[in-house]
Amino acid sequence: MEPQQLAGSGDAPPKQVAQAMDRLGRAARLIAEIRLGADRILEALLVSNENPRLSEKAAELTLGEEDAMRRHFLDLRTVGKQLEDSGVLSGALRSRGNSWGLHMPLVCPDGAVVAYAWKRQLAGQAGASAVDRARLALKAFSDQKRRFFPQLEDDQLNRSNNDTIKFPPTKRPRLSHRPTQSPNIDSTEQKPMLADILKSIQTEAPGVTISTCQRLEWSKRAESLASTMNDSSLEQPKEQILSNLSGSFNEVAVIELVASGVFRVLVSLHPAGSTDPDAVAFFSPNEGGSYLHSRGMSVHHVFKHVTEYADKALQYFQSSDPNKALSHLLSWICSHQSLFTKNCSKCSKLLAMDKSLALLLPPVHRPYLLNSKDHDQDFATAYHIGCSSYDV
Amino acid sequence: MTVKWLMHFQPNQGTTLTSQVMAEACAVAESFPGVSRDGRWRSSMTFYRAVPRDQSLPAPSDLPRDLIGISLHDLPNEYLFVMRSQRLILRAHSSVQTVMDKLQSYKGRFFINFEGLQYKWGDFKLRIGKCLYNPNEALRGIVMEVEYLPLSSIDKSQRVMEEFYEIWREAVASKLLAGQFINTEVNFVEYGLGDSYTPQHTAVLYGMCVVQVIASSNKNQ
Numbered sequence: 346m347e348p349q350q351l352a353g354s355g356d357a358p359p360k361q362v363a364q365a366m367d368r369l370g371r372a373a374r375l376i377a378e379i380r381l382g383a384d385r386i387l388e389a390l391l392v393s394n395e396n397p398r399l400s401e402k403a404a405e406l407t408l409g410e411e412d413a414m415r416r417h418f419l420d421l422r423t424v425g426k427q428l429e430d431s432g433v434l435s436g437a438l439r440s441r442g443n444s445w446g447l448h449m450p451l452v453c454p455d456g457a458v459v460a461y462a463w464k465r466q467l468a469g470q471a472g473a474s475a476v477d478r479a480r481l482a483l484k485a486f487s488d489q490k491r492r493f494f495p496q497l498e499d500d501q502l503n504r505s506n507n508d509t510i511k512f513p514p515t516k517r518p519r520l521s522h523r524p525t526q527s528p529n530i531d532s533t534e535q536k537p538m539l540a541d542i543l544k545s546i547q548t549e550a551p552g553v554t555i556s557t558c559q560r561l562e563w564s565k566r567a568e569s570l571a572s573t574m575n576d577s578s579l580e581q582p583k584e585q586i587l588s589n590l591s592g593s594f595n596e597v598a599v600i601e602l603v604a605s606g607v608f609r610v611l612v613s614l615h616p617a618g619s620t621d622p623d624a625v626a627f628f629s630p631n632e633g634g635s636y637l638h639s640r641g642m643s644v645h646h647v648f649k650h651v652t653e654y655a656d657k658a659l660q661y662f663q664s665s666d667p668n669k670a671l672s673h674l675l676s677w678i679c680s681h682q683s684l685f686t687k688n689c690s691k692c693s694k695l696l697a698m699d700k701s702l703a704l705l706l707p708p709v710h711r712p713y714l715l716n717s718k719d720h721d722q723d724f725a726t727a728y729h730i731g732c733s734s735y736d737v
Numbered sequence: 738m739t740v741k742w743l744m745h746f747q748p749n750q751g752t753t754l755t756s757q758v759m760a761e762a763c764a765v766a767e768s769f770p771g772v773s774r775d776g777r778w779r780s781s782m783t784f785y786r787a788v789p790r791d792q793s794l795p796a797p798s799d800l801p802r803d804l805i806g807i808s809l810h811d812l813p814n815e816y817l818f819v820m821r822s823q824r825l826i827l828r829a830h831s832s833v834q835t836v837m838d839k840l841q842s843y844k845g846r847f848f849i850n851f852e853g854l855q856y857k858w859g860d861f862k863l864r865i866g867k868c869l870y871n872p873n874e875a876l877r878g879i880v881m882e883v884e885y886l887p888l889s890s891i892d893k894s895q896r897v898m899e900e901f902y903e904i905w906r907e908a909v910a911s912k913l914l915a916g917q918f919i920n921t922e923v924n925f926v927e928y929g930l931g932d933s934y935t936p937q938h939t940a941v942l943y944g945m946c947v948v949q950v951i952a953s954s955n956k957n958q
Contacts (some may be wrong), residue, residue, distance in 0.1 A: 371857065606890025606932070630889065645860050685893055686893070695896055696904065698904075702771070702831040
C-alpha cells in the first residue's frame, strides 16, 4: 500500500473529506477481502474433511490465506487509526468552525457511514438501519453456516425463530459428494495462461462473446449499458466487442461473457491479471447499471438463482482443481447458452413451478461435478431446483 | 424492451362474452401461488380513415386509406401508427395526436380502450383487460398480455412463452371458463421487424389481435 498522507490541519476541508471517504472505501474493501478469506479457509477445511487426499493442498491454501488475512488485518488497523485520527469515527470535527460547511463523514455505532451527520438526524434513520444491518448480518451468517455446516441445521433451525427457510432433516448438503474418482490434481502442473484459456473457451463455445477489461473500465461500461438499455428509441446495438485478446493481460480483472439474447456473465479475477476467479454473477442481456458486477445480483429471479448456484460451482472448482478453476468455470458458464431452451433432465419440461419459491423457473441448476478425465466435460444436464438431486 | 405475447379470449360456440369472464380470468391468474396484483393498466386504439381534400379527385393510391393509432400503457409519451396494408409502423411522440386533430387529414372513425388489472408473477408480468368499444363502453373482448422480463429476444424466449401459454390454457380449462385464450400469431418479418423486441412489435400484435377480437365478437352476436 502506498504511504498514507495524513490530512493535516493545513489541508482544506474538502480534501480531508475526500481522503476520509477514500479511506472508508479502502476499509470496506479490506473487510470484504477478510470475509472472502474466511470463506476460502472454511471451504478448504470442508474439502479436506471430505477428501483426505486433498488435505495437503487444503493446508497449503489455508496457510496462504492466513498470511493474506493477517496482512489485511494489519492494513485495516492502519486505516482505522487514520480514520480515528481524522475524527471520522468520533464525530469530533463536526463542530469545527472553519469546516467550510463540510463535515467529516461519520461512522455511526451501528456501522452505517453517513456523509453528512445532520442529514442522518433529520431522517431519523438510526434505529431502522441498525435493525436492517442486524438482519443482513444474520442472513449472511445463516447462509455461511448452512453452506459449511449443514449438519448443524437440524438442531439450530428448529430452535431459531427468525429464520423462515426450513429444510427437511433428511436433506443432504449440496457440497457433500462422494465421487468415485477424485479429480486429478498434479501440483507440479503448470498453470495455463489467461490468453490461452480464453482462446480455448472461445473455440469451444463460438456462440458466446468473451471480452476482458480492467476493473475501472468495467464500471464505466456497466454504466454505459444502463443508458443504452434506457434509450428504447434505438434498436439494441450489436454487442460491442471489447475483446482484449491482442493486448496485455496483466491488469485484466473482469471477464465478460455474453450469449446474445440469453445472458451476460461477469467473472472477476483476483489478483488482476491472474487466472484465479473469485466471483461470478449472471445477468439478463438487457440489464445495465452500476449494480452489474461480479458480486452483484440480477433483478430477475432466474438469474438470481443461477448466480447462487454459480457461487457453489466456483467454490467447487477452486477447491477441487485450482489450476484449472477458471477453465472449468468458463466452460460451465458457456453451457448455460441453452438456459431457456433445454428441458429439465428429470421432468423433461422447460418451465416448472417451484412451490417453495412460488416462481415459475426454467432449469437453473446445472451439475458441476468434475469426473476424473478432464476431457468430455460437457456439463450437459440441467435440472429445476425441485428436480435437482442432492448429489449434484 | 422485453418480450410480450398477446392473447384474446375466444368464447365457446353459442356463448356470449360477459364481464363475468374477465373476473373469472383474473381469478385464474390469482390462483397461482406467488402472484401479486400490480395495479391497473390502460391502452387505447383509434381507427383513422383518410379524409380526401378534394372530393372530386380520386384518392392518391400511395397513401393509406386506413390507419391504426395506438397509445400503449408502458409508453405514455409515445404514439404508434400501424398501416396494415403497407406493413408499416411509425413511432412518434404522443403530441402527434394534436397534430392529427389540427391537420384533419385523417379522422378517427372508432375507438377501442383496453383496461384491466396487472399482475406480477416472478419474472412474468400478466395483464388481463377488457376490450371496450368507445363511446358506449360495449365489451368487445378480453385480452391478456404476457411479458417475460429477463429476455428481449423473440427467438430465445419462444419456448418459455410456449410453455407458459400451455400452463395458462390448462389452468383456464381446469377452472371451466366458457372459452379459451388464443395467442396472436404474427409474422414480424413481414413488418420489417427483427428478433429484438420493440414497442413496434407490440403495436403489430395489438393491431392483429383487435381484428380477431372484432371478428369473433361479430360472429357471436
